[in-house]
Amino acid sequence: MPEQSAGTPRRPRRRTVLTSAAVTAAAGVPLIASAGPAAAAAGGRGRESGGGAATAQAPDRELRKLLKEIDADRIEATVRRLAAFGTRHTLSVQDDPERGIGAARDWILAEMKKYAAVSGGRMTAELQSYIQEPASRIPVATRITNVVATLRGSVTPDRVYVVAGHYDSRVTDVMDATSDAPGADDDASGVALVMELARVMAKWRPAATIVFTAVAGEEQGLYGSRYAATQFRTAGVDVQGMFTNDIIGSSRADDGTRDPYTVRLFAEGVPTSETPAQANTRRSVGGENDSATRQLARFVSDVGDNDATGMNVRVVYRRDRYLRGGDHIPFLEQGYPAARFTEPAEDFAHQHQDVRVEGGKQYGDLPEFCDFDYIARVTRVNGAVLWTLAQAPGTPREARIVTSNLTNDTELKWAPGTEPDLAGYEVVWRETTEPEWTHVIKVGLATTHTVDLSKDNVFFGVRAVNRDGKRSPVAFPMPGN
CATH class of the missing domain: 3.40.630.10 (Zn peptidases)
Incomplete structure (x- = not known):
């Protein structure tokens, strides 16, 4: 890499982010965010265009x-x-x-x-x-x-x-x-x-x-x-x-x-x-x-x-x-x-x-x-x-993915948070080959949610949101009931 001075503009970042927009559309999932070039038409932005993963949080004032x-x-x-x-x-x-x-x-x-x-x-x-x-x-x-x-x-x-x-x-x-x-x-x-x-x-x-x-x-x-x-x-x-x-x-x-x-x-x-x-x-x-x-x-x-x-x-x-x-x-x-x-x-x-x-x-x-x-x-x-x-709220606890039944959808559960300003939760998912979360689904204050996507095909997570819009880290669900 060539020498850069202290005044050099911030080096642009290249990160390839693949998406599952077609799968999402077919499944009818209520998507609120997606990441990657293919998601631009749906309002998502990849890091190449100055955006970020679907879970990115912009700095507030x-x-x-x-x-x-x-x-x-x-x-x-x-x-x-x-x-x-x-x-x-x-x-x-x-x-x-x-x-x-x-x-x-x-x-x-x-x-x-x-x-x-x-x-x-x-x-x-x-x-x-x-x-x-x-x-x-x-x-x-x-x-x-x-x-x-x-x-x-x-x-x-x-x-x-x-x-x-x-x-x-x-x-x-x-x-x-x-x-x-x-x-x-x-x-x-x-x-x-x-x-x-x-x-x-x-x-x-x-x-x-x-x-x-x-x-x-x-x-x-x-x-x-x-x-x-x-x-x-x-x-x-x-x-x-x-x-x-x-x-x-x-x-x-x-x-x-x-x-x-x-x-x-x-x-x-x-x-x-x-x-x-x-x-x-x-x-x-x-x-x-x-x-x-x-x-x-x-x-x-x-x-x-x-x-x-x-x-x-x-x-x-x-x-x-x-x-x-x-x-x-x-x-x-x-x-x-x-x-x-x-x-x-x-x-x-x-x-x-x-x-x-x-x-x-x-x-x-x-x-x-x-x-x-x-x-x-x-x-x-x-x-x-x-x-x-x-x-932000704390990371959701006891996140689990229900594996007791053979189904082509995905049921997720987690323990309720105790923060007084808790506003709800979001389910996130990505293809198994993706490094970052590409899709986010709002689920409100519920502590269980079923997604019309197969748990066999993608990875899921859940994060908490407070009234100021700040999000917790994602909790990855382990198999359970």
Whole structure:
């Protein structure tokens, strides 16, 4: 890909979307939206023409206003401050006020408390600590501390969404706790995103709860996020979505090319937490591509891929990159929908490299190699997603497709939602070869609906809608009665 400057217009997106307009017409389904070029005559728009999937949600005035508050200069200042602690290695000193992970921890907490102070009591900021006994990459008992800011929802506070970045850093030798490890891209960039969203959203009033967390111990083995995910599960917290932002600081690849308007989102298929029997059931009905995490990824594309963010979201159907993993994985292991944002390609000449100058070239994960406008755009994607999730109804529960009778239609059922502003539900469907939902059917406040299409031929889902027109992620129905 040729070099692109920061002022280059947003790269147009190409995504082929096939439709079933002919099947729909023959079946008489009350269609309210469809996607793809063939659906243009029916009012649908494909991404090629600036529209989106049938489930896409355009940003409203409120969301646009929120996203405009995201400040690239503040993000840059945060990245530079975190890099200035010298090293943030998990095994580095914790009681030095100027250097090491302890100094970084205390600074992040102090900043989060400043944000909380203007929230009208809705946000709290605290440390979440535990002692990690000797284990892989942990030679001695070590205190692992996450910094957590919680913005409590005003309508359904028990429904929670989490956004994270890891504030520990490393050099080539993962056990070197003393050398300079500025960790600007990996992962001061992700922590700066989390902190900027906490700063902006502290002044707003979400319906559901949003948790902003900077975790530690990632480079040593995802220790901080594993503790956080376990604490959520032990407490029975209803985490309906988690995103980690790890290495989101640059659009530059190791061959020098740039893609400054794309962010990757890694999303796994068959959930890690499912039993073998559950996984086999999912595979038997073709649900490998319809986990809660994959539905969350589709939601990200629906609300975060538009002119308000200036970004293309490239969803990758994998848990993570080869040979590596991120802080979303412990949440997946606990059964929570979780995905990883990361830059479009990586420049390995700087990632995890020791700070040095060779042949007149500077190496190391330094702020100079970050693109702060790019980080701001990725922050807007996260902001659009988190705010829409928090303001929309929760994902429908207990969605099932009735398979007790041999019929050529499809009966769907789901549990009623409890949101006070719930306006109804929509059934969505697509061909089994389609990556995105192509058709939407309004069904009102009913919690059961029969569609005159064979369940053998297409995939179905259901989503909730509130009075403001905001839609939840889609729930994929599993076989049942």
